[in-house]
Amino acid sequence: MLQGKRILLIVGGGIAAYKSLELVRRLRERGASVRSILTRAGGEFVTPLSLSALTEDKVYGELFSLTDEAEMGHIQLSRDADLLVVAPATADLLAKMTAGMADDLATTALLATDKAVLAAPAMNVRMWEHPATQANLATLRARGVAFVGPGEGAMACGEFGPGRMAEPAEILAAIEASFDQSKPLQGFSALVTSGPTHEPIDPVRYIANRSSGRQGHAIAEALAAAGAQTLLVSGPVTLPDPPGVEVVHVESAQEMLEACMAALPVDIAVCAAAVADWRVAGLSEQKLKKEAGRLPELTLAENPDILATLSKAEGNRPRLLIGFAAETEQVASHAAAKRQRKGCDWILANDVGPDSGTFGGSDNQITLIDEQGAEAWPKLDKQAVARRLVERIAEQLAGSARS
Template sequence: MADHAILAGKRVLLVIAGGIAAYKSLELIRRLRERGVTVRAVLTEAGARFVTPLSVQALTEDTVYRDLWSLTDESEMGHIRLSREADLLVVAPATANLLARMAGGMADDLAATVLLATDKPVLVAPAMNVRMWQHAATQANMALLESRGVLRVGPNDGVMACNEYGPGRMAEPMEIVDAIAGFFAAESHRPLAGRRAIVTSGPTHEPIDPVRYIANRSSGKQGHAIAAALATLGAEVTLVSGPTRLPDPAGCKVVHIETAREMLAACETALPADIAVCAAAVADWRVDGASDRKLKKDGGGPPALALTENPDILATLSRPGEHRPALVVGFAAETGDVLTYATAKRARKGCDWIVANDVSPGTGTFGGSDNTVHLIRADGVESWPTMPKDAVATRLAEAVAGYFEGK
C-alpha cells in the first residue's frame, strides 16, 4: 500500500475525462488528500456529465479548471502554468477519445492542451468498453504514448457498465494511489543522476550494394531495455541504435545508424561518458569496396565478395586514455562454451565487465523476450536465472549503480 511519507507534499494535476468511471475519481482525490497530496483538477466537458464541478471542488478545496477560453482562469492560471506546476499529471479516467487526442498531439480543449504543454510525467488510467480497449487503434495509441514515456495503470478485467466482461475497467482508486506512490519512489531512487552513459543496441547493416547488406538477427530488445533502465536510475543516456523495429525508449537521446563505422563515430561523439554498455551485435566484417550499383546475375556465378574487418567498438572504448569511460560493459553472444569464450573476450577487449549469453538456435534469445545471462567481472561470475529482457536490464542497471556507489 502507498507510503504516506512518499506522497506527503506532492502535487498532482488530475484530469477527469468523460466516462462512468469518473465517479471513482472522487474517491481517488479523497485518498490522495488523506496522504498529504495537493490535488488540482481539470474536468472535461464530458467528465462534468458524470461528476459535478462542485463535488470535485469540495474534495480538492481548489478551483476546478474546465474551459480553455475562460479569460479569468487564463489571467490567473494560464494553461502552461497549470500544466507545469504539478509534480505528476494523472488522467483518470483516460478514455479512448482522450488517449487518441494525446497520441495525435491535439489541443482542442483544456485537458488536451494541458497534456500537450506539460513538461512533467503523465500517468493514465484507461477506462472504456472492452472492444474499444482491444481495438487496434487504441492499442496503437497506447503503445505510442508509452514509447514517449507515458505511464499506465490498468485497465482491469471486470464487468463493464454495458454488461460486457473483459479488460477495460479503470483501476481502483487505491491501485492508482499505489501507482502514483511507486512513481515517486522510483523518482527518489536515482543513483545514477549526474552520470553519462552510452549504450549501443541492435544489429549493424553492412552494404554489399545499394539493396543488399550483411546483418544478423539481433532485435535490439536487450540494448534498448538497458538504455531505458539506466535512464530510469537517473543517467543521461545516449543510445546508439542500429536498424530495429523498436520505438525509441523514453528519456534517452537516440542516434540512429546503420554501419559499424557509423556506430563507432556516434559513440566517440558522445564521449566523455561515465558508462559504456556495448550491447549491439556489430557485424565483424564489411564488404571491401561495396558496389554503388545493384549487382546483377550475368550467368558467370556469384560475385566474389572481399571482406575486411570492421572497427572494434568495444576495444576502442575500453582503450586506456583521457576519455575512457569509468565502466565499460561488453556483451558476448556465444553458441557454445559461453563462459570460456566470454571470459577470454573480456581480457582481450580490455573492458571491465562482460554480459555473456547463449544465442544458439532454439534458445529464442535473438528476437525473443527472455534472456539467460552471466555477468563476468574481474572478481568472478554471476549466473542469473532466465528472466525477461527488461528484468535483465533493470538488474544490470542496478549493478552499474552499485559500482559507482561511494565514488
C-alpha cells in the same frame, strides 16, 4: 517514498483494467492517496464501487456533473495530484492525448494538468505496432510523458506479442522512480551503443541482424534520467531518440567505432549494439545483377571490435566498460569467456535463441558477469532491465569513489 503522495489514476477501457485494482491496493499500502477517473469504456470492465472501495474516495467519471464540479472541479482534480497515471492507456486514449482532445473527464484532466504523467499502454499487438500508435508514442515521449511497458505475451484476443499492460508491481516501481529526484550519476558521462549495423553489399543490399535497439535505447534513457551526460550511438532503428540524450546515427560498424572513439573520454560505456561481425570486403558500387545459374561470390572481412578497442584505449578507457553477449547456447560460460577476451569489466549475457523472443521483443533475461562471478536476473521488460543496470552502475561508481 510514496507516503503522502497523491495519485490520480485514470482507468481506460480494456480488459487489463482489472490490474488497476491491484495497483490501487499496492499504492495505498505504501502510503499514497489515490483518486480515480473511470472512463466510460473503463466502466465496462471494472465498477465504480470496486475502485471506490479500494481508494476510499469518490470515483469521478462525468465531465458535466454539477455535483462533481461543485465538489472538485475538473481543473482542480487534474492539478491536485502529484502524478497522473493512465492504466490501462488504450490506443484510443493515447491518440486523444497526442491530439490534445478534451471530450471527456479523463482527456480534459490530462490536457489541463501541469503535473507529470505516466502511462501504461495496453492494446492488441497489431494496434501497438501500427505506425499511428508508434508515432503517437514518439510525440508523447517528446512532450515528457513517461511510459512503463507494455510487455509481451498471450492476450485476451488470442494473439501473442507486445501490448500486454505492465504488471502492477512494474507500474508501482515506475511510479516510485518518478518521485526519486536523486541523480546518482550527476557529473558522470556515459556512452551507449544500440541497434544493429548495416554492412553494405551493394547500393541496395546489406548484411544485418534482428536487433531492434530497444534495450540499448532504454539503457541510454535510464542513464540520462539518473543524471549522466549521455551520448547514444545508434545503428539503423525505427525507435524515437530517447529524451535527454544526445544521439549520433550511424549505419556501419566502422562508423559506429569512429563515433565511439570521438566520444572518449567517458566514465561509463555500455556496448549494447549488435554489431555485425563481418562486412563485404569488395563492396560493389553498382547493384549486383541476378544472372541465371550464377551466384555472386562475396568475400567477407572481419569488422572492428568496438568493445575490445574501447578496452585498449590508452588513457581514455572508460572507468566502467560493459558489454553484451548475445548467445544461443551455453550463455553464461560463453559470456564469461567473452568478458576475458574483450577486456571489459562486466558482460550482460542474454539468450537470443529463436524461442527467447529477445531480439525484437519487449522483454529480456540477463545474467550479469563480472570478476566476482555471475548474477542471474529475473525476466524483465527492457526498461526494467535498464533501470536495474543503472542502479548497479551507480552502486559500483559510488563504491569505487569511496575506495
